[in-house]
Amino acid sequence: MLTFTALGPFRAWIGPDPLDLGGQRQRAVLARLLVAGGRAVPVGTLIDELWPAGPPAQALSTIQGYVSRLRRALEPARAPREEAAVLVSAPPGYALRARPDQVDSWRFEALVRTEGTAEQVWAALDTALALWRGPALAEFGELLWAATEAARLEELRLTAVERRAAAGLALGRATALVPDLEAHAAACPLREEPWRLLALALYRTGRQGDALAALRRARALWRDELGLDLTAGLQRLEADILAQRLDAPAPQGPATPYPPRAPREGAHPLRVLVADDQALVRTGLRVMLAAEPGLEFAGEAADGEHAIAAVRETRPDVVLLDIQMPHLDGLAAARRILADPDPPKVIMMTTFGSDENLYAALRAGVSGFVLKTSPPEQLVAAVHAASAGDALIDPAVTTRLIAGFAGRADPGSPPALAGLPDSRLDVLKLVARGLTNQQIAQTLSLPEPEVAGAVRALLEHLGLFERAQLVVAAYESGLVTPGTAAPR
DSSP states (O other): OEEEEOSSSOEEEETTEEOOOOSHHHHHHHHHHHHTTTOOEEHHHHHHHHOTTOOOTTHHHHHHHHHHHHHHHHOTTOOTTSOOSSEEEETTEEEEOOOGGGBHHHHHHHHHTOOSOHHHHHHHHHHHHHTOOSSTTGGGTTSHHHHHHHHHHHHHHHHHHHHHHHHHHHTTOHHHHHHHHHHHHHHOTTOHHHHHHHHHHHHHTTOHHHHHHHHHHHHHHHHHHHSOOOOHHHHHHHHHHHHTOOOSOOOOOOOOSSOOOOOOTTOOOEEEEEEOSOHHHHHHHHHHHHTSTTEEEEEEESSHHHHHHHHHHHOOSEEEEESSOSSSOHHHHHHHHHHSSSOOEEEEEESSOOHHHHHHHHHHTOSEEEETTSOHHHHHHHHHHHHTTOOEEOHHHHHHHHHTTTTOOOTTSOOOOTTOOHHHHHHHHHHHTTOOHHHHHHHHTOOHHHHHHHHHHHHHHHTOOSHHHHHHHHHHTTSSOTTOOOOO
16 A cells, blocks of 8 residues: 655655655655645645745756656556546646545544544544654755644644643553653643643642642743743642642643634635735635635735735735735735725735745734745634634744844834733733734633733734734834744
């Protein structure tokens, strides 16, 4: 059987035998199609992502040659004129056709979403974690799409570790779990769940003092790194340990990230307009939107002027707007769109982009930005987040782009944050790290409506109108400094 492994060295296999996939760039074509999860990847996207510094003159024929050689490697018994069944043509590009059990990362993701009894969850996640043989897609780490997918898979892996541990605690396996949880908390000190699980495991093995010491370590780290105290949830756990109130098994860990989002019952689909100067990108996004329940393709534009006209004509809910376009660039177009009465939400798209333009886009009040190399579920999440008045901004990218500009004098920057209570400042710090309201609610153990109210109050206090502007306000005021890791 043909199989693929991406959770470690990238390989394709027939039975126990590895296949010769050719050189690095040819292998990257197959890896990119695997990351797409069976969806078609336009040829133009492949070209842009394989040669981010600029494609060669013969890039199209080179891609076609890579695909031809990969097809021969993946289907050695296929007759010369027989249609390919694995690496298939799927206008406007190519797609990888495989079952979930043929791709380790696809199988891993399905196992991580397992629900059921503690025993079932434990068994599924034990199997899922055993699939990892090293960092995902590490050999393509210099390519932005691979780094983005690797970070997503790593987040799922951390969640799997935590859900498995929560199931193990429910099954009475605290003693065996303590060493792994000590290592997990040390590796991910800014995540809440490792400290919760470690303290519970220590308490259940009769080590009450060590459990309290673990929470003290977490408090010291968070104060040093984030300027935050323990979450309300961890503080309650600390009080319960002191009072010895933890007799019943703790609930299992948090739900897996990226849950499928059902369409809003009784609501109209979100209408999305796509503005990009590359026809293949527009086509790919149109296909993606058409296949997503709850979303509707509202129209398209090839430059900034056309985007403004299309927005005024079609009145979409959300605009996906390329930041670099001819005639009138996306940044200028975004400013004019947002200046209209009752404007739509605007999400900037970039392949890599100018840091200064991205920074200016945040200041203009766009609802975040996404990379064109983001997986479809990330783009869909961005649309839903923007429509709900939230924002989707990659914390790592935000920190990097703000780092170049934080501290520059700007007479138009918001007023000082003096007078705001610590609870409100905690919310602002987490907004500045790119977290959504739901993630902030989980981090601070608050109801999500309370977080939404705090964000609205911050916007009113600072005289701002879009959430993304809070990111800039936090950096420019010195409340948050570049380079600090985001809490998870």
